[in-house]
Amino acid sequence: MGSLIKTWEIPGGIHPPENKAQSLQLPLGKVPLPPTLVLPLNQHIGTAAKPVVTVGERVLGGQLIADAEGIFSASVHAPTSGQVTAIEDHLVPHPSGMSAPCIVIEPDGADQWVELNPLEDYLDADKDELLSRIRAAGIAGLGGAGFPTSVKLNPRADHQINTLIINGTECEPYITADDILMQTRADDVIAGALILAKLLNHPEHVLVGVEDNKPDAIAALRKAAAGTEIQVVSFPTKYPSGGEKQLIQILTGQEVPSGQIPASIGVVCQNVGTAAAVYRAVRFGEPLVSRITTVVGEALQTQRNVEVLLGTPINYLLEQHGFDPRQASRLVMGGPMMGFSLPDASVPVIKTTNCILAPSKSELPPPAPAQACIRCGLCAEACPASLLPQQLYWYAIAEDHEKLESHNLFDCIECGACSYVCPSNIPLVQYYRAAKGSIRQEQIEKDKSARARRRFEFRQERIAKEEAEREAKRAARRLAAEEAKRKLAEQKVETPEPPATAQAPAGDDSLKTQRARLERNLAAAKNSLAKASEPLVANEPGGTVTEEQLAKQQARIKQAELKVHEVEKKLQALDASNANEATDPVAAAIARAQAKMSMTPEDKLRSSVESLSKRLAKAEQKAADARAQGSDTADALAQGVIKLKEKLASTQKELNELTPSTVAQPSSASRSDTDQAALAIERAKAKAAALATMSAEEKLRNQIDALKARLEKARSRLEKAEADNDENVEAFRTAVDKLDERLQQLLAQQ
Amino acid sequence: MLRVSSPHTHIRRDTGQIMRLVLVATVPGLLALTLFFGWGSLFNVALACITAVLCEALVMKLRRRPVMFYLRDCTALVTGVLLGMALPPYCPWWLVVVGSMTAIILAKQLYGGMGFNPFNPAMVGYVVLLISFPVPITQWAAPAGVLADQVGFIEGMRQIWAGVPIDGYTAATPLDVLSQNTSVLMEDLYQTDPTLSTGLWAGAGWEWVNIGFLLGGLFLLYQRVFTWHAPVSMLVTLTIMAALFYDGGSSNSGGSPLLHLLSGATMLGAFFILTDPVTSAVSNRGRLVCGVLVGVLLYVMRHWSNYPDAIAFAVLLMNFAAPFIDYYTVPRTYGHKKSRSALDKGEQ
Numbered sequence A: 001m002g003s004l005i006k007t008w009e010i011p012g013g014i015h016p017p018e019n020k021a022q023s024l025q026l027p028l029g030k031v032p033l034p035p036t037l038v039l040p041l042n043q044h045i046g047t048a049a050k051p052v053v054t055v056g057e058r059v060l061g062g063q064l065i066a067d068a069e070g071i072f073s074a075s076v077h078a079p080t081s082g083q084v085t086a087i088e089d090h091l092v093p094h095p096s097g098m099s100a101p102c103i104v105i106e107p108d109g110a111d112q113w114v115e116l117n118p119l120e121d122y123l124d125a126d127k128d129e130l131l132s133r134i135r136a137a138g139i140a141g142l143g144g145a146g147f148p149t150s151v152k153l154n155p156r157a158d159h160q161i162n163t164l165i166i167n168g169t170e171c172e173p174y175i176t177a178d179d180i181l182m183q184t185r186a187d188d189v190i191a192g193a194l195i196l197a198k199l200l201n202h203p204e205h206v207l208v209g210v211e212d213n214k215p216d217a218i219a220a221l222r223k224a225a226a227g228t229e230i231q232v233v234s235f236p237t238k239y240p241s242g243g244e245k246q247l248i249q250i251l252t253g254q255e256v257p258s259g260q261i262p263a264s265i266g267v268v269c270q271n272v273g274t275a276a277a278v279y280r281a282v283r284f285g286e287p288l289v290s291r292i293t294t295v296v297g298e299a300l301q302t303q304r305n306v307e308v309l310l311g312t313p314i315n316y317l318l319e320q321h322g323f324d325p326r327q328a329s330r331l332v333m334g335g336p337m338m339g340f341s342l343p344d345a346s347v348p349v350i351k352t353t354n355c356i357l358a359p360s361k362s363e364l365p366p367p368a369p370a371q372a373c374i375r376c377g378l379c380a381e382a383c384p385a386s387l388l389p390q391q392l393y394w395y396a397i398a399e400d401h402e403k404l405e406s407h408n409l410f411d412c413i414e415c416g417a418c419s420y421v422c423p424s425n426i427p428l429v430q431y432y433r434a435a436k437g438s439i440r441q442e443q444i445e446k447d448k449s450a451r452a453r454r455r456f457e458f459r460q461e462r463i464a465k466e467e468a469e470r471e472a473k474r475a476a477r478r479l480a481a482e483e484a485k486r487k488l489a490e491q492k493v494e495t496p497e498p499p500a501t502a503q504a505p506a507g508d509d510s511l512k513t514q515r516a517r518l519e520r521n522l523a524a525a526k527n528s529l530a531k532a533s534e535p536l537v538a539n540e541p542g543g544t545v546t547e548e549q550l551a552k553q554q555a556r557i558k559q560a561e562l563k564v565h566e567v568e569k570k571l572q573a574l575d576a577s578n579a580n581e582a583t584d585p586v587a588a589a590i591a592r593a594q595a596k597m598s599m600t601p602e603d604k605l606r607s608s609v610e611s612l613s614k615r616l617a618k619a620e621q622k623a624a625d626a627r628a629q630g631s632d633t634a635d636a637l638a639q640g641v642i643k644l645k646e647k648l649a650s651t652q653k654e655l656n657e658l659t660p661s662t663v664a665q666p667s668s669a670s671r672s673d674t675d676q677a678a679l680a681i682e683r684a685k686a687k688a689a690a691l692a693t694m695s696a697e698e699k700l701r702n703q704i705d706a707l708k709a710r711l712e713k714a715r716s717r718l719e720k721a722e723a724d725n726d727e728n729v730e731a732f733r734t735a736v737d738k739l740d741e742r743l744q745q746l747l748a749q750q
Numbered sequence B: 001m002l003r004v005s006s007p008h009t010h011i012r013r014d015t016g017q018i019m020r021l022v023l024v025a026t027v028p029g030l031l032a033l034t035l036f037f038g039w040g041s042l043f044n045v046a047l048a049c050i051t052a053v054l055c056e057a058l059v060m061k062l063r064r065r066p067v068m069f070y071l072r073d074c075t076a077l078v079t080g081v082l083l084g085m086a087l088p089p090y091c092p093w094w095l096v097v098v099g100s101m102t103a104i105i106l107a108k109q110l111y112g113g114m115g116f117n118p119f120n121p122a123m124v125g126y127v128v129l130l131i132s133f134p135v136p137i138t139q140w141a142a143p144a145g146v147l148a149d150q151v152g153f154i155e156g157m158r159q160i161w162a163g164v165p166i167d168g169y170t171a172a173t174p175l176d177v178l179s180q181n182t183s184v185l186m187e188d189l190y191q192t193d194p195t196l197s198t199g200l201w202a203g204a205g206w207e208w209v210n211i212g213f214l215l216g217g218l219f220l221l222y223q224r225v226f227t228w229h230a231p232v233s234m235l236v237t238l239t240i241m242a243a244l245f246y247d248g249g250s251s252n253s254g255g256s257p258l259l260h261l262l263s264g265a266t267m268l269g270a271f272f273i274l275t276d277p278v279t280s281a282v283s284n285r286g287r288l289v290c291g292v293l294v295g296v297l298l299y300v301m302r303h304w305s306n307y308p309d310a311i312a313f314a315v316l317l318m319n320f321a322a323p324f325i326d327y328y329t330v331p332r333t334y335g336h337k338k339s340r341s342a343l344d345k346g347e348q
């Protein structure tokens, strides 16, 4: 069965001395309860868990002490009963030697446990139940990276999973934790794999991949898997076959496209340890509070695998194995190829700690001084990702970030095969890590400065807008004052005294000049609106129109529209007050003449329909462009389009209403007709005005709501990306930041 | 406690060890040279090595680098050995010294030392000599068995140090014979030429020298010092070229494939010079291309140019082309649809 499965070969790879025998001489051991347990709140990739216990509280074994914070997180449980003595920063296992919040428990030795909640017929349980059990147990990938397991079991709807791979490769030298787990608990592994398969809707293939240097593990797994849908596949030993991407290539012949997750080609990968933990969690309700760790190296008297409680300090663990610090050349968490050296032995064992390596100085001597690269190409031959390490090294020294990216630096899995074979002892991986870091840093800085620029521009716009509004108000006040003056004058006209008639032309004159001025203003405002609405051209030929440009234009258009409205309103008011004067035959005649002189209402409506449709077309184009570019403003633009459409529809309707009446009464100069037209115009203007006033508050509120929704969406996208360990996680994060920032800005404006 | 980044383990082989393996691998070829052409080659090698190491040490001192650290990588020794073997036995001492100095100082250190030289130092040294002093450098001693007696010690020393010529110790190499031949059928040539007629396949002495280098090359392949790509593609290309232009053994014939494979510096070039990591293409595909290029150039120059053997020229031309070959042979990275040449950027 299993052995008949076809496997593929990966390019490159190396065969470092396996050094696996020394830790397999003794059976799986246990260490006594340590005096303290230090449980970091973040033992996985993602958000740290939130403590739910207080200092001084007594906790029972298996009790939840820190709850998962969001989807992309994993909870933490007390490994035994005892007292919480501190919740504070403590050194955690990390290459940088950083400290992070931890819950410190002093075990009381009673090892009292909370009541666990077993589930006998778990294979009949529904998926949500299973998932929530896995989640509740705080299981994160035990293979090394530490992804919250439940996240991986929730693939995107468009990712059809056809292969579940259980990774028992363990290709790193020295480490045998998975090996001994597969040997001694093969049933748990297989049962866990079945649960995982069920959660993924029984993918076509469920494969357990093991290197052929673990015959005992393979035999045990085959026995346990007999009669199930699971196939145990063995393949030639070669480092780094256990890398997720490499194992997928070995077992399926497919490659995970650069920058994507395995689920995108229908594959989900889980470690054997994770599978076993999943089974324990589902079947017995056991949270993840211990793991198997290989304790190995010539600086130790005893080398073996132990089942160790999470939170056990490494120095306690080493003490239990007769550690001689004088002999040790270094302390490594993980294997010799990808593990990191521990700056301090007080850090605890965490969910991802598969090995503690304490090599003697002769075993892993200090690195020899690097010589010049002789371009031998051995590194390229060893690279499982088919990169050209020597070129990457070259460009890393030159800090040529463009070349580094074009040589696919980010496809380097940092396996260390190239460094291992380099005859000139060049620490290649170190260069790649540094280069990746500085490229990311550069990206972040670029984003930051772009954000700062945008903030500045927003501010400028706001100031300009406020200034425009103030200006409009001033104009309105001026107009009101003038009107009042004029009314006063008209009152005088109404008196039948002769001097009044003499004054009439004067009043008329002032009306005319007012009108002329307003019309000039209107023309100017319309002109600037037209200019603002002109299609954007990119700053540089061939470049694309940037988001900022779009936003700016948007603001400019709005301002211009505001002005047009303002002036039109004024004009309207003037006309209306004019119409009121209709009792005065002279003024009425003037009004009529003016009406004739200016456009008929129908024409006005028609032209406004025309201009509206033009604007609509433009707006639609812009919205489409923005969407195509994935610009932030796409949503806002789309809303603008909808509004324009509404406006156009209503104006069109008015025009339609107006047309028959004008047709019925061809003598368009009649009073009622003009009134009707004026009324229609009034309505349209009112609507426009409402729209304009809405822009002040409601629009803002609308915008805020829309932004909130988008932020929500972006957040979930980010979470998803984090869950999938998507390479673009950074991009999503910055997108969320950006949206958040914008929202804050709007809220501040409100 | 040590804080270093991964990987924490390293293959137990460094550049110095690789170079020492290369030195060991030259032994069979050098042995054959000595057996068939006398002690002149050994002397050349010794002199070239001493010069090379001294030059390297001097430059390192001038550049204020730790001398011993750099000498330990043995690359200067390898250059000296290769050059010494390429020069004709009993050639004047200054020829060896000038060649070796040129190789180390001009071709290697002026470019920045090991790893930075675009051209193979030994071949640069050789070509400079070949162009400047074409006569002494093309005078090869006759192989043992062709002339009655070998060059004696005193005789040889006098020629090397004082330029007192030895009478009639040279003989045309099979490649010389071939390139000068315009009228005789191949078969007759094999009958009449003293070197060819006393040999089994490709001329007395030469065939064994080439077999010696082939053995050394196979040893290095077995030791995984380099990959098979460049040497194999070069030898196959040379064979194909020779077969194409064999012309049925007529007087126009370019010589049989076997003759080409086992004469001149074919095997030395294929396994010891073409495989010089520093100056050849970096990817395996690139090395295949390099091998083909050298194979073609080598044959073309042997057959149609005035130089009977042209390994040095062919290799230098290949060195020149290596960056371009690299540029077009970037391997396809995992997870990428197609490989792209190194200078493209932008799209995925």
Ligand code: SF4
Binding pocket: A372, A373, A374, A375, A376, A377, A378, A379, A380, A389, A390, A393, A418, A421, A422, A423, A424, A425, A426, A428
């Ligand atoms: S293995 Fe080392 S010396 Fe060889 S090409 Fe790669 S980086 Fe250069």
Ligand code: SF4
Binding pocket: A382, A383, A384, A385, A386, A387, A389, A411, A412, A413, A414, A415, A416, A417, A418, A419, A428, A429, A432
């Ligand atoms: S560390 Fe990166 S460049 Fe080196 S072999 Fe591994 S994947 Fe290739």
